[in-house]
Structure formats: structure tokens, C-alpha cells
Amino acid sequence: MGSWLDSVNIRLMRESDLPIIEWDGEYTRYRKVYREVYRGLLAGRAIPWIAEVNHIGIIGQIFLTEKNPHPDYCPDQSYMFISSFRVKPLYRNQGLGTLLLKICDITSSDRNIRSIFLNCAKTNRRCKKFYERDGFSAIREDPGKWTYIDHQGNIREENEPAWLMKKTIV
Numbered sequence: 001m002g003s004w005l006d007s008v009n010i011r012l013m014r015e016s017d018l019p020i021i022e023w024d025g026e027y028t029r030y031r032k033v034y035r036e037v038y039r040g041l042l043a044g045r046a047i048p049w050i051a052e053v054n055h056i057g058i059i060g061q062i063f064l065t066e067k068n069p070h071p072d073y074c075p076d077q078s079y080m081f082i083s084s085f086r087v088k089p090l091y092r093n094q095g096l097g098t099l100l101l102k103i104c105d106i107t108s109s110d111r112n113i114r115s116i117f118l119n120c121a122k123t124n125r126r127c128k129k130f131y132e133r134d135g136f137s138a139i140r141e142d143p144g145k146w147t148y149i150d151h152q153g154n155i156r157e158e159n160e161p162a163w164l165m166k167k168t169i170v
């Protein structure tokens with residue numbers, strides 16, 4: 001028997017998605033960040049995947065960014081970094097998140113990239129387990145500090161102590 005997951009369309013972000021991924025105001029503050037991700041897509045650096053269902057719309061997303069070798073992450077090779085990973089609450093716990101992570105593996109392999117990193121908030125214990133089941137392991141603590149310019153032009157700082165997690169694709 002087919003599952004509703006079979007009818008989810010997973011595709012790259014379009015410019016017209018930008019207002020929609022603000023999720024009715026919950027993520028409006030990241031407007032410029034998302035615009036930058038879209039520019040990254042046009043430049044070939046970012047691979048923002050969107051999950052969409054017919055007649056419903058966007059229900060999830062996962063953004064991958066290809067990074068150049070860096071001494072703190074991968075000194076010898078380019079690597080991928082996952083960000084803005086989320087599924088709408090109504091659609092959670094049914095396998096979509098796992099499917100999106102699988103797509104990241106395939107995207108990385110296609111680009112000959114073997115290492116994927118992400119930051120998992122320390123408070124998000126269930127999510128850490130979810131990533132561990134998917135093959136990620138925590139490699140070190142990360143202060144989780146970053147700054148960005150919000151939709152009103154204000155500089156905002158976020159502090160969310162996290163685990164830096166890594167998966168190697170075999």
C-alpha cells in the first residue's frame with residue numbers, strides 16, 4: 001500500500017517559495033538569510049530542497065551548502081553543511097525528515113562530497129537521537145553563536161549551544 005510520502009514532491013527552492021518558507025510569520029526574521037540561500041542556489045553553492053504536496057503546498061525543507069575545505073571541519077576536502085531543516089508539525093514522525101536526509105546523502109555523493117555536518121541544539125535531545133540513527137555523530141560542542149540581519153535591517157544575534165554532528169558517506 002502506498003503512503004502519502006510517495007506523493008511528496010521534493011524539488012529545489014524557487015524564488016516564489018521565499019515568502020512561503022517564512023511559515024506565516026514564524027521565520028520572518030530570516031527573510032534576508034533565505035534570500036541569501038536562494039542567491040547561493042543561483043551561484044551553485046547552495047542546494048535548498050523543498051518538500052511539497054499537491055493542493056497543500058510546502059510542508060518541509062532542508063538546505064545544503066557546499067563549503068570549501070576548512071581546518072575546523074574538513075581540512076582536505078569540500079564538505080556539506082545542513083541548515084534550516086524542518087517539517088511542518090502535522091507531517092512529522094512519518095518519515096519525511098528521514099527521506100530529506102537521504103536526499104542530502106544522494107546530493108552529496110553526486111558532487112563527490114563525503115562529509116556532511118550540521119548543528120543540533122543541545123536542548124533538542126530527541127533530534128540528536130534521530131540524527132544518530134541516521135548515521136551522524138556528535139564530534140564537538142559548538143557555541144551556536146551567529147549573527148544575521150533581520151527583515152527590518154536590525155543585526156540579530158542567536159545563541160544556541162549545539163553539538164556539531166558529522167556523517168561520512170560511504
Ligand SMILES: CC(C)(COP(=O)(O)OP(=O)(O)OC[C@H]1O[C@@H](n2cnc3c(N)ncnc32)[C@H](O)[C@@H]1OP(=O)(O)O)[C@@H](O)C(=O)NCCC(=O)NCCS
Binds near residue numbers: 085091098119
Ligand atoms: C527534526 C524533524 C525535521 C524530523 O522530521 P520528521 O519528518 O518528523 O522525521 P521522521 O518522521 O523521518 O523521523 C522522526 C521520527 O519518526 C520516526 N519515523 C520515521 N519513519 C516513520 C514512519 N514511516 N512512521 C512512523 N514513524 C516514523 C523516526 O524513527 C523518528 O523517531 P523519533 O521520534 O524517535 O526520533 C522535525 O521533527 C522538525 O521539523 N522538528 C522541528 C525543527 C527541528 O528541530 N529541526 C532540526 C534542527 S537541528
